[in-house]
Amino acid sequence: MEQAGRSEARSVALAALVNACLHNHSVQKATLAAGGLAFALATLSLEGKDRVLHVPPLVAARSAGLLARLSPLPEALEAMARPGVVDRIIQATVRSSTLGGDLYTNATRAKRVDDAADDLAAAAETEAAATSAANAAERENLVRVLGSILRSKPPVHTAACDDARRLGSPAPSSNVPGVTTTNDGKDKIVTTARQLKLAEALISFLPPAREDGTEGVTTTSVSLRPKWLAPPAVTGNVCVCLLHLLNGEGSGHIATQIVDAGGIPRLISLFANSGGEGGALSARTNAAICLAKLARDPMHKQMIADLRGMEMLVQVGAGLPV
Structure with missing residues (x-):
């Protein structure tokens, strides 16, 4: 008591x-x-x-x-x-x-x-x-x-x-x-081991992309509304953190950890299901930039393209560093 x-x-x-x-x-x-x-x-x-x-x-x-x-x-x-x-x-x-x-x-x-x-x-x-x-x-x-x-x-x-x-x-x-x-x-400001753990944790805070039955995440299901949503304040700051962890690189340990943790379909889903004004628009923009950075690695770029992510990024306009 x-x-x-x-x-x-x-x-x-x-x-x-x-x-x-x-x-x-x-x-x-x-x-x-x-x-x-x-x-x-x-x-x-x-x-x-x-x-x-x-x-x-x-x-x-x-x-x-x-x-x-x-x-x-x-x-x-x-x-x-x-x-x-x-x-x-x-x-x-x-x-x-x-x-x-x-x-x-x-x-x-x-x-x-x-x-x-x-x-x-x-x-x-x-x-x-x-x-x-x-x-x-x-x-x-x-x-x-x-x-x-x-x-x-x-x-x-x-x-x-x-x-x-x-x-x-x-x-x-x-x-x-x-x-x-x-x-x-x-x-350093963040040690490599902690960076890896942080990257995995941050990805887990983003809603998983919807799956299409036994086929997993598909080009159709990835654009569907996730089963749960996180507030724009969370998703926007998650993407900000991921951008700084990536530090302009689409490959390397951090990028691999993000991809292995399911980051690509989650980021595409976030991009496809965010918008409007304020925090949601900011989260969408930051998700697009994260994907664009990951796309600098050819293997990651193909994974993004397989879910129509590259097509979505191109539709955003020429302002992103794809």
Whole structure:
């Protein structure tokens, strides 16, 4: 009971802090100075039994939300992009992939209306929907933060770190309260192993393309509406992250991981089923650019063409680097 009370207090406090930080740089700076970034990172970094016992889904969601609220601050974004820190954010994002891709249908499913107020089945379904909603919010915020970090590449600290290493001095550490970074010269913004895990996780966040019976994904089924949809805020930032991981290359380990994880049909499906205005249009554009980058590899280009992906890209116009 005492543990539940502490968790509820943390959840309420985090909600108030996240709301207060919205479009308010003064509050964002004060939160950063008070160790808010360090607290959110520590919360999201817990794994296994510690995570289950001490971090309810809503607390995790609001901790990720706090990271997202602080990310517009250059000093916060710089701290999050540092070696050791970004790895913790990636680890939390990869962990989210173990929950499955479709958190959104469960989160938005209409709750049952029962005559009996103490219907245990209804209560269980309501709790499951709340958990899915919290997990979905955590994922959305983590992907948003990663998108901001990767957009900021090359990170602000890189030149200073390289200069320090050439002189044989330790790399500069973060000035953000409570946030420590590694000084290992082998560290990069994302290590190759983590890049591969992250790429696979990101692809799992995109809805799978529809299949045509026993034939699998076909030129017809790939354009059909997927069985579940992710919010444009998720799909758009997923594509932004994939673009930066690919780094202009259509081949190599990252591209192979994306393809092996089913990235081509998912990206084509996203492209075919997104549009309109705002985030959905941005997600569609970024999906097209991801496909165009993958198409620089002849084998990947043929896989895209086999699902009419190249035809779709050509129809978009000449503005994409196909």
